[in-house]
Structures are given as C-alpha cells and as structure tokens.
Amino acid sequence: MGVSSVLLFSLSLGILLPDLPHSILTPYSTQIVIASIILFATQFAYIYFFGRSIKSGKNRANSQRVVVTLSDDKIKKIVDEWNPAPLAPPLSLSQQRNFKEVVIQSSTRTHVTVEGKGELINLARSSYLGMIGHPKLQEAAEQALRKYGCGSCGPRGFYGTVDVHMYLENKINQFLGGDETILYSSGFAAVSSTISCFSKVNDILIVDEGVSHAIQIGVTLSRSRVYYFKHNDIEDLERILAETMPKKGDKLVRKFVVVEGLYYNYGDVCPLPQIMALKDKYLFRLILDESHSIGVLGKHGKGVTEHFGIDIKQIELLTGCLSNAFGSVGGFCVADKTLVYYMRLNGSGYVFSASLPPYLSVCSLSAFDILEEDRTLLPSLFKNLSLLYDGLSAIKGLKVTSMKLSPVIHLRVDKSQGREKDEELLERIVEEALNNGVLLTRAKYVDNEKFLPTPSIRVCVSAVLSEKDIQFALKAVRNSAEKVLRSCA
Numbered sequence: 001m002g003v004s005s006v007l008l009f010s011l012s013l014g015i016l017l018p019d020l021p022h023s024i025l026t027p028y029s030t031q032i033v034i035a036s037i038i039l040f041a042t043q044f045a046y047i048y049f050f051g052r053s054i055k056s057g058k059n060r061a062n063s064q065r066v067v068v069t070l071s072d073d074k075i076k077k078i079v080d081e082w083n084p085a086p087l088a089p090p091l092s093l094s095q096q097r098n099f100k101e102v103v104i105q106s107s108t109r110t111h112v113t114v115e116g117k118g119e120l121i122n123l124a125r126s127s128y129l130g131m132i133g134h135p136k137l138q139e140a141a142e143q144a145l146r147k148y149g150c151g152s153c154g155p156r157g158f159y160g161t162v163d164v165h166m167y168l169e170n171k172i173n174q175f176l177g178g179d180e181t182i183l184y185s186s187g188f189a190a191v192s193s194t195i196s197c198f199s200k201v202n203d204i205l206i207v208d209e210g211v212s213h214a215i216q217i218g219v220t221l222s223r224s225r226v227y228y229f230k231h232n233d234i235e236d237l238e239r240i241l242a243e244t245m246p247k248k249g250d251k252l253v254r255k256f257v258v259v260e261g262l263y264y265n266y267g268d269v270c271p272l273p274q275i276m277a278l279k280d281k282y283l284f285r286l287i288l289d290e291s292h293s294i295g296v297l298g299k300h301g302k303g304v305t306e307h308f309g310i311d312i313k314q315i316e317l318l319t320g321c322l323s324n325a326f327g328s329v330g331g332f333c334v335a336d337k338t339l340v341y342y343m344r345l346n347g348s349g350y351v352f353s354a355s356l357p358p359y360l361s362v363c364s365l366s367a368f369d370i371l372e373e374d375r376t377l378l379p380s381l382f383k384n385l386s387l388l389y390d391g392l393s394a395i396k397g398l399k400v401t402s403m404k405l406s407p408v409i410h411l412r413v414d415k416s417q418g419r420e421k422d423e424e425l426l427e428r429i430v431e432e433a434l435n436n437g438v439l440l441t442r443a444k445y446v447d448n449e450k451f452l453p454t455p456s457i458r459v460c461v462s463a464v465l466s467e468k469d470i471q472f473a474l475k476a477v478r479n480s481a482e483k484v485l486r487s488c489a
Helices: 002-019 027-064 072-081 093-098 135-148 156-160 163-176 187-198 213-222 234-243 272-277 304-308 337-346 358-373 377-393 419-435 467-488
Strands: 104-107 111-114 118-122 180-184 204-208 225-229 255-260 285-289 317-321 331-335 398-400 408-413 457-460
Touching: 093 419, 118 467, 135 358, 163 180, 163 331, 163 358, 180 187, 180 337, 187 213, 187 255, 187 285, 187 317, 187 331, 187 337, 204 213, 204 234, 213 255, 225 234, 234 272, 255 272, 272 285, 272 304, 331 337, 377 398, 377 408, 377 467, 408 419, 419 457, 419 467
Parallel strands: 204 225, 204 255, 255 285, 285 317
Antiparallel strands: 104 111, 111 118, 180 331, 317 331, 398 408, 408 457
C-alpha cells in the first residue's frame, strides 16, 4: 500500500507541475524544479509510509527479546566442552615420512658431511655441473659480498636494482639468443608469475600432467580454464587442442600450452618438435620451463631448444632456474621485449619480491662463464650419466624409468605393492644407503599434488664425480637395495 501511494503521489506531481505558467519558469529551469520537487516528495512519502513500519517492527522485536541468564557452572561446562577446529589437519603417513630431515654440516663439489653420518657422496642434489663449491664461484661471491653487502632489501622497481642484475639479464639473453630477459629472485616465482601474468580469467591453459609444483601454482593463480593432457602424449594434446578450438561466434581468448624441457618428476624430455608442429594449426602460445634442461641439454648446454635445433624466438615465454646446473639461486624468463616490459610492471613475483642478492647474481655470472669456457663439463656429465644409468639398471628388484640423456634418474620398484608400501620400501633403501656412505633422496611431493608420480628414488648425476666415486656409489646402492628387498621377501 505504501509503494502505491508513493507512486501515485509522484505521478500526480508530474502531471500538475507542467501546467505552471511559463512566465514563472524557463523551459530548462522548469525541468530542474520538477525533478527536484518529485525527488523531495518521493523521499518524504517513503519516510512517512515505511519509516513507521520499520520502527514499529523494531519495537516488536525488542518487546519479544528474551534474556537468558546462565549460571557460573553452566558457563564453565560450555567452555570446557568447547573444542576449537585445529589450524592444521593431522599429518598424513606421507607427511610424517617426509618430515625427516638430513642436516648437512658442510659441503664440497661431490661430498657432504651429514650430522651423525660423516662424509657422504651426494647423489641427492641437482648440481649437475658441480658448481656448488667451485672455487671461482666462491671467490666471486666473497668479492661481491664485500662490494655490495648481502641482500638488496628492495624490489627491482623500488631501488632494488643493482648493476649485476642487469649484467646477468644480458648474459642469459646473450647465452640463449633471446630477445630480452627478466630476472626473478626465485626460480619458483619465475614460472608461476609468468603464467599468471599472461593467462587470465576465461583464457585457456593446456598443461602436461607431469609438470612441477611451481607450474601448478602458477596455473591455479591464473584462474584460467585449465585442461591437462597425459604426460608427453602428443595425441592427447592434439585432442584437447581440437576440442578447445573457437567456434563461430565464440569470444576470442588466449590459449597457452605449458610444458617442461626436462621433467624433474620423470627424468624425460618433452617432444618439442611435435608440439611446435601443432602451433600454426591450433593457434596457441607456448610456455616452456627449462629449469632442469638449461646447462645440461644441447651441444653448449642451452637447453631443449638447442637439443632439438629450434630457434628460441619461436617460443613465446621461456622460463628457467639458476639453482640447478648453475649452483646459485633465482629464475628468469626470456621473451619478446614488449612481454618482458609488461612483466616488469605486472609480474607479482618480480614487482613485490626483494631482488636477487647481488652476490648470487655474481655467482650465476661466473657459472655461465665456466660453462662457456670449460668444454669438458658436458662430456663428463654424460659419461657419468651413462655409468650410473647402466649400473642402476642392473639392480634386481628396481627399475630405471628415465631417459638416458637425463641427469635426473628415477629408480622405482619393479613389482609395485601399492603406493604406501613402495614408499616405505624406498625410504628404507635410502636410509640404508645413508649408512653405506651415499646420500640419496626419495622423490617427495605435497599431498595436494595434482597428479602424483609413481614413488621413486631420485638420483642426480654430477659432471665432477670421479669414476671411483660412481663405482663406490653403485656398490652402496646395490647392496642397500638387495638387503632391504631380501628382508621383504
């Protein structure tokens, strides 16, 4: 009833007011006055009709309010019975197993000293070129610390840019032959920020199931439409590409395919030539993460693009990490100048993170110089890789599932007894190898990993291991595996 009255009152004003003499109001001012009077009348009517009903409603609510008085004993009982929800859920069996820590007290290029175990051959870290502990890197780091101090204490855009950051960006760009390079303070942030910087809501991401956790985080942050294809399965990739082709009348969106050059979780290489062959047909851009292939694959260690003879400028976004082959910290993205400029303004991992500590930039610069100058590193790496690959393949009860050109070797149970039992068995082999002088690691994943790989021991090969080191390590791993498997028989 109130609404009807308001409308009727407003309508009557609208009818009557135009009949005012034109000598009083000009045409323009007439419209203003009419609008003002109608607005005022409408507000007055609303308050008159609805204000009292709201007030009376409140009075009724107040009159019906019941006050309950609790005794002290009742209050104490309620408080004692209250059980707040935990901040974190109980640890799963996998998390409990992963919680064990090996504490390293010192390190050389090939060995580590572990608390309570002494000196061990290290086959657990991804120092593929033996840069950790390299005397040139240590000397460069010391000089940089004396010149620049330790950290930068600011993002690149807020007085955190040091000259060595720009030198390193130029060095990477020159080494890979790209158009422009941007440097991140974290390898994890480099790829996750790159993905979320360019792929947005309603865009399409087509991702290999075997990608790293860093890529998965970037995919989640993008809030794009995500499709996963079976690991290294070109037919499945093409199926999804065909299904996501725009139809007539569809809104145009960006489409990206996301792959790794060398898969850390599998120890195999992406079929890059076949992926490139699909680009023109299905109209997508490629995001290629070379975190574990740069410094390893290709004649000069330039990664999977050099390995397959593909021009890096055909890859829209190429990311990489400096904490593996180069023994430092940080990440980068190589792309067109316009895209790099966009990332400097919009890449969250670049804009909001303190820049890479200068001494780590200097270490990376030295590592690139060593790789370019020492032509024995890559041949030595693949010689050691061949020895370890063949030796590990001969261990009964276990099997190698990686490619022979991968410095990451995955050793899995030959006859699986289920995930939990396999994980337990492999962990026992790792612990036994620790007692026999070799540091290994079981491949560990977070519980919310999108696609959990098969349980494995991850063995990382280094170019600076001697043949004696490799033979010692193979014997230790073989004896450890035989002992554990025999006890389970």
